[in-house]
Each structure stands twice: as C-alpha cells, then as structure tokens.
Amino acid sequence: MNTLDEPPRRAGRRGGSMAAPRAVHWAGLLAPWLALALFLPATGFDFTFDDHRLITLNPRLRDLRDARAYLATSWWDEPGQHREYRPLTMTGFALQYAVSGTRAADWHLVNALLHALNTALLAGLVRRLFGRADLAAAAALLFAVHPVHVEAVAGIVGRAELQMTAGFLAALGAAHASMTARTGRGRWGRAAAVLPAALLA
Numbered sequence: 001m002n003t004l005d006e007p008p009r010r011a012g013r014r015g016g017s018m019a020a021p022r023a024v025h026w027a028g029l030l031a032p033w034l035a036l037a038l039f040l041p042a043t044g045f046d047f048t049f050d051d052h053r054l055i056t057l058n059p060r061l062r063d064l065r066d067a068r069a070y071l072a073t074s075w076w077d078e079p080g081q082h083r084e085y086r087p088l089t090m091t092g093f094a095l096q097y098a099v100s101g102t103r104a105a106d107w108h109l110v111n112a113l114l115h116a117l118n119t120a121l122l123a124g125l126v127r128r129l130f131g132r133a134d135l136a137a138a139a140a141l142l143f144a145v146h147p148v149h150v151e152a153v154a155g156i157v158g159r160a161e162l163q164m165t166a167g168f169l170a171a172l173g174a175a176h177a178s179m180t181a182r183t184g185r186g187r188w189g190r191a192a193a194v195l196p197a198a199l200l201a
Contacts, residue, residue, distance in 0.1 A: 021133070031140035032119045032123075032144070034145065035115045035118075036115070036116040038144065039154065040112055042108040042111070043108045045108065047102070049157075050155070053076070054093070055097070055107070056102050060077065061094045061097040062097070064094050070087070070090040071091065086160050088163060088197060088201045107156045111156060111158065111162060114162040114163065114166060115149060115162060117166055118162065118165045118166050119140050119144045122139060123137065124173060125172055128177070128180075163201035164198045164201040167196070167199070167201055170194045170197070171197075174194055
C-alpha cells in the first residue's frame with residue numbers, strides 16, 4: 001500500500017528507461033567508427049584531379065627540410081590562380097609525403113581518420129552545449145553519414161576542410177568550457193591556441 005507521501009510506482013518502466021540511455025551511449029560511441037568505416041573503401045583508390053597538382057606532382061613537398069617551399073607559398077603557387085594560404089595543410093602534406101610517398105591508400109586513410117575525429121568532436125560539443133546525450137548521438141550519426149562530406153574526405157586535397165573543421169570544433173569546445181567553468185584560468189588560452197589550427201588549415 002502506498003502512503004500519501006509516496007507516489008504510486010509504474011511497473012515496467014525501469015528496464016526501458018535504462019535500456020534507452022545505454023543505446024544512446026553506444027550510438028554516440030559508434031558514430032566516429034561509422035564515419036571511419038564509410039570511407040575506408042577510399043583507400044583502394046588512387047589520387048584524382050587536384051590531388052596530382054598539390055601532391056604527386058608538387059615539387060614543394062619533395063624536401064621536408066625546405067620549410068619555405070610549403071610554408072611561404074600559396075596553396076596553388078601557380079600564375080593566374082587565387083592566392084590562398086594554407087600552411088598547416090601544406091605542412092601536413094610535406095610530412096606525409098616524407099613518410100608515405102605516393103601510396104594513395106595512406107593518404108586516404110588519414111582523411112578518413114580526420115573525418116572520424118571531427119565526428120567525435122561534434123558529438124562532444126553538442127553534448128556540452130545542450131546537455132543531452134541523445135541529441136549528441138543523433139547529430140554525430142547524421143554528421144558521419146551525410147553525403148556533403150564525400151568530396152572533402154574522398155578527395156585528398158579536401159584535407160584542408162577536414163583540418164579546418166577539427167580546429168574550429170575544438171576551439172568552440174574549449175571556448176564553451178571556459179564560459180561554463182567557475183574559473184576560466186587557462187581555458188581561454190586553450191581556445192585561442194586551437195583556433196589558429198582552423199584559420200591556417
């Protein structure tokens with residue numbers, strides 16, 4: 001018998017209420033792996049289109065010691081082309097060229113890993129902003145599979161967009177942490193340190 005101070009209990013809700021959070025938790029964890037799995041088949045393909053101009057046929061990537069070649073030049077570095085400055089992406093290209101050469105599979109794998117990283121960063125940011133694991137999982141799953149990412153992930157030169165996204169999401173996460181913490185000591189510094197990773201990608 002229930003007392004006046006104790007509301008009546010509803011049978012059958014305990015199991016369901018526990019199962020739903022577990023499903024949401026696993027969905028959020030699996031989203032980055034799903035993002036990676038979707039683009040792993042790209043490792044079986046070669047360089048295409050602008051990949052050749054910026055990677056396989058780009059003399060600026062040949063000597064990692066010549067930092068000026070990839071840090072002090074524009075993205076295209078060709079007459080008549082737009083002047084774009086993307087030093088972090090070019091540095092990443094030079095580093096990977098020194099390790100992987102022209103093995104296209106390695107280059108595609110790095111792009112897929114960056115897409116998985118961005119999916120995880122987005123999930124964390126949405127959860128911090130709204131405090132809802134279900135919303136974070138849904139956003140991450142949609143982000144992981146959305147076809148708008150195909151060109152940036154499957155095309156190796158799209159790494160600039162992937163690195164920019166990673167830096168931007170990380171900066172937003174650090175900025176939000178500094179705004180919600182009782183003391184912002186050092187956290188605004190982390191946001192300011194990460195933001196250039198987006199601006200210079």
